[in-house]
Structures are given as C-alpha cells and as structure tokens.
Amino acid sequence: MGFLFLSCAKDFNLKKIIVSITNDISTDQRVEKVCNTLLNAGYEILLIGKKNENSKPLERNYSTKRISVFFKKGILFYAEFNLKLFFILLFTKKNMLLANDLDTLLPNYLVSLLQRKKIVYDSHELFPEIPELVNRPFAKKIWTVLEKTILPKLKNTYTVCNSIAAFYNDKYATDFKTIINLPTKKEIVKTTFPINYTDEKIILYQGAINVGRGLELMIETMSFLENCIFVIIGDGDIFESLKEKVITKNLTYKVYFLGRKNPEELHKITPLANLGISIEEDLGLNYRFALPNKIFDYIQANVPILVSDLPEMKSIVLNYNVGEIVTNRDPKKLAQQIENLLKKDFTITLEKAKETLIWEHQEELLLSIFKGAK
Secondary structure (H helix, E strand, O other): OHHHHHHHHHHHHOOEEEEEEEEEHHHOHHHHHHHHHHHHOOOEEEEEEEEOOOOOOOOOOOEEEEEEOOOOOHHHHHHHHHHHHHHHHHOOOOOEEEEEOHHHHHHHHHHHHHHOOEEEEEEOOOHHHOHHHOOOHHHHHHHHHHHHHHHHHOOOEEEOOHHHHHHHHHHHOOOOEEOOOOOOOOOOOOOOOOOOOOOOEEEEEEOOOOOOOOHHHHHHHHOOOOOEEEEEEOOOOOHHHHHHHHHHOOOOOOEEEEEOOOHHHHHHHHHHOOEEEEOOOOOOHHHHOOOOHHHHHHHHOOOOEEEOOOHHHHHHHHHHOOEEEOOOOOHHHHHHHHHHHOOOOOHHHHHHHHHHOOHHHOHHHHHHHHHOOO
16 A cells, blocks of 8 residues: 555656657657656656658657648748647646747747746757758748747756857846757667778768758868768758769769668767768858767767867867867868878777766756756
8 A cells, every 4th residue: 555655646746748849759869868868857758749751660768749740841831830739738738848949939938828837948059040041031030039039038948058058148148058969878889881882981971961061062072082981871951962963073982872860870880980070161150059969979989070160069179189170171171181180090089088978967957957947
C-alpha cells in the first residue's frame, strides 16, 4: 500500500511539458537532447513537430506527435501549422510549454496567457535575420514585429550562444541564458565510408544546404585541391543548384552529395573525415553570431575544423586550438590554407576539447531554467 501511495504521489507531481518545433522531429538533435534531459529529470514530455512525406519512424522514450500540413513552405505553411499547433496545445493537458524558435512562439504564448501556463523559449537563432528573409522585407517585418511584441514579456528564455543572448538582452531587456548546442559524450564508432574513394583526404560538411553556408566557395576551391574529396551531408534549398554547379565545373569525381543522414548515421561517418568545415558567410547578424552544432560534432569525432572569421566560431578555435580560421575567401588561397591545415596534427587538443564541449555540462543550467520558471 505504501509503495502504491508513493507511486501515485510521484505521478501526481510529475510535470508535463509540451515541446514544439516546426521542422521534422527526427532530425533536430538540439530538441532531442533537451527532451531527454527533461525526461531524465522526471518531466513528462510531448514533442510536437511537422510531418513530412519522407518522415522516418520514431523511437523515443517520450511521446511525440506530428502535424500534417497541406502547405509545405512560406507564410501559408506557418499559418496552417501554427493554427493547428494552437488547438493541440489548447486542448492537451500540460504544466509548461517549451517553444523552439520564433516560428512556434505565437501559439505557445497565446495558450500560456489563456490558460496561465508557464512558458519557456529556446531561440536557436536570430530568426528575423536568417538569409532567407534578406530579400523579403514584408515577411521579415512580420517576424520582427512578432519578436518585438512577445520577447520582452517572456521570463524564461535561453539561446545557443553568448552573442545572441547579449543581443536580445540589450535590445529587449530580457534575461536570455546560454545553452550551447553541444553533442552528448559518445565513444567514436567508425563505419565504411558510403562512397568509393582511394587515399584522398576527406573534407566534410554536414548540415543545412542553404544560401550563405560557404558551399559554393568550397566547390570552387576543390578545383585547386589535389588528393582531396569534398563530401556534403544534408539537404536544403540549394541542394539541386549545387549539384548542377558540380556537374558544370566537372567536379563530380571530387564532390559528393550524401543527402540527409540521421544522427546515428552521422556519428559513424563524421570520424572518417580529415577536416570539417563551417565557413558561413557574414550575411547579417544571424550568420555573424552563428555557432553551428556541426562544429562540436566534428570535435567530438576528433576531426579538426576550419571556420569563418566570425566571433562565436572563431572563439572555439582560439580557445581550444582545434583547427584554423579562414584567412582569405579567394578559392585558390583557401585551397592553399586547407592543404597546409591537413598536414597539421590536432590530436591532443581535440581530445582535451571533446571532454569539455559536451551536452552533459549544459544540463544543470538548462534544468535550473525549468525548475525556476516563473
């Protein structure tokens, strides 16, 4: 009887958090880590995301729900998704709401007001500053107004790097904390590389295939690199145009596209690379403050990195000595830098960095945000 009472008491006190994102649940590693941390701390989790035609089956220790949408992109997609999300949030039992990025914030905020529920906000980026909105002033204005209206009213907020936290705190007098998007600690497991090659050095890019990622520059650079191949893992808006560019430049034997891979597959492929790149362009504040999780995935796989001369990425290289910062974005000069970089040994510094730059060291601060939510 005593055991039954304790079990019931535990269930009664269990807090349920609804977590929402607009992308495919299966590929968002940050959200998965947050959900697992909260689950292990005793919270009940429901994760809501978008259902794609190619969405893969999920095996999670917490509940998930995918929203089917008729419109696949643009303002109609966001309108449809957010309307459906609003009603799901409204009629689902919960104690707390976690909105990921500005594109899920409105329905979460409205439900938090209507039902007096606590809300936590995780900003993965400076959403109104994403390159896709640079030439779309009307859409950018809508997101900016939404951000300006809601963010100053939020009390429980965190983001991916110090630069974004400082930006929001200065602009809106908020109290954003920094939860860096670090990988969990893992043992390195290698597999056979999924393409045929001989003894070439592997330069790897993994992540979104969108404008401003420096991928066009790397393709140009491959014309000047001997004994190297460039492997691109991911999908995005410019995927097809990049493939056409590779064909046009007759580089199909040096540049390979592997498409989207799940985290488990990436964990086995990444350690096979000789160099990981993150050479985003300075296309506004969102890229200037970027601290991509692929940088830390490379480090965790003992792969040295080459990054843009932008503050957050630059600080990782300078503080941990795990690679180099791009000195010149001319393809021929960049090729020379890569050739020299591939001759260097970063084994010792990578081993040291990978022990520090792990998700487990972020969990205490993350949980304090939820436990102290106002």
